[in-house]
Amino acid sequence: MSITSAQAEQPRQAPSPVASDEPVAARRSSGLGALLLRLHFYAGVLVAPFLVVAALTGLAYTLTPQLDAIIYDTELRAEPNGQPVRPLAEQVAAARATHPDGTLSYVAVGASDATTQVVFTSPELGEKQHSVYVDPYTAQVKGQLTTWFGYTPVRTWLDDLHRNLHLGVAGRHYSELAASWLWVIALGGLALWWRRQRGVTGRVRRLVLPDLAARKGVRRTRGWHASTGVWLVVGLLFLSATGLTWSRPAATSPTGRCWRR
Numbered sequence: 001m002s003i004t005s006a007q008a009e010q011p012r013q014a015p016s017p018v019a020s021d022e023p024v025a026a027r028r029s030s031g032l033g034a035l036l037l038r039l040h041f042y043a044g045v046l047v048a049p050f051l052v053v054a055a056l057t058g059l060a061y062t063l064t065p066q067l068d069a070i071i072y073d074t075e076l077r078a079e080p081n082g083q084p085v086r087p088l089a090e091q092v093a094a095a096r097a098t099h100p101d102g103t104l105s106y107v108a109v110g111a112s113d114a115t116t117q118v119v120f121t122s123p124e125l126g127e128k129q130h131s132v133y134v135d136p137y138t139a140q141v142k143g144q145l146t147t148w149f150g151y152t153p154v155r156t157w158l159d160d161l162h163r164n165l166h167l168g169v170a171g172r173h174y175s176e177l178a179a180s181w182l183w184v185i186a187l188g189g190l191a192l193w194w195r196r197q198r199g200v201t202g203r204v205r206r207l208v209l210p211d212l213a214a215r216k217g218v219r220r221t222r223g224w225h226a227s228t229g230v231w232l233v234v235g236l237l238f239l240s241a242t243g244l245t246w247s248r249p250a251a252t253s254p255t256g257r258c259w260r261r
Contacts, residue, residue, distance in 0.1 A: 033195055040188040043181050050165075050178035057162040064155040072152055075133040075143035078115045083137040090139045091116050095132035098141055102130055108150065115142055119150065179243035186229070186236040193226040 068076060092107060095118035102120030109116050115133040122130060131147040134140065148156040164171030208230055 033192070036188050036192050036195075040185060040192060043185050043188070047178045047181050047185055050175055051182075053165060054162060054175070054178075057158060061155075061158045061162055064152075064158060067154050068152050071154055072143075072145070075145060076110075076115055078110075078113060078135045078137060078142070080112055080137060085136045086139040088116070091134040091136060092118055094139050094141055095120075095134050098132050098144060099130050105129060109136070117150070119147070176244070179240050182240035182243070183237050186233045186240070189226070189229045190233055193230065196226075 088107065088109070092104070096102075096104070099120045099122075102122050105119040105121045107116065107118050116136050118132045118134060120130045120132070125146065128146050128148050129150075130144060131150070132144045133142045135142050145152060147153070148159075151159065160166055164175060167174070209227055
């Protein structure tokens with residue numbers, strides 16, 4: 001008789017789950033970094049063209065006094081020649097003769113070598129005005145321009161380019177959108193660079209100075225980009241805040257109107 005030995009089967013244990021290669025907190029941190037990187041990149045693509053144009057037009061706008069003196073020398077400059085100044089009423093009367101139907105808005109008396117600016121409003125001009133320039137020593141009209149709140153045509157053109165890129169309402173909305181996202185780009189880039197320098201010796205120094213020992217290419221370019229951004233972040237935040245005060249919603253609010261006065 002054959003004897004079969006039955007061995008009790010031992011219950012199989014379920015395989016223990018393989019531990020994740022990285023902790024949950026690390027994965028969350030990595031996901032946040034990826035989100036910041038994409039946000040910084042795509043917002044930068046949106047805002048960068050506006051920043052370039054705004055910087056160039058803002059620089060040109062600072063030169064408007066010199067441009068006005070060159071382009072509108074005849075209208076703006078007067079020669080004293082030792083003559084007494086004619087009465088202001090006589091100067092206004094000479095300007096009134098050129099626009100008898102206009103409504104007198106204001107009179108701006110300039111320096112001794114400048115003409116008197118007499119400004120008239122007309123319904124057909126909307127926000128713009130007729131500015132008549134009178135020689136204060138002869139009470140003769142030297143010229144006239146269509147101005148916007150006293151700005152010459154060149155200054156008005158540069159101001160519109162700086163504010164809305166000459167695209168009207170669409171350009172104004174784009175510039176306001178860019179200004180509202182500028183602080184996001186600045187702080188997001190600062191957070192990205194801070195995260196990248198974790199565990200690096202001389203972390204603070206690496207934040208403010210580029211790594212000159214890095215190989216040429218992406219690493220060195222990224223270092224220069226980050227260090228430059230760290231130095232500019234305060235200025236970028238200031239530009240964003242002051243730019244938003246000139247937005248349409250801020251300008252129409254009571255606080256905004258007081259700020260702009």
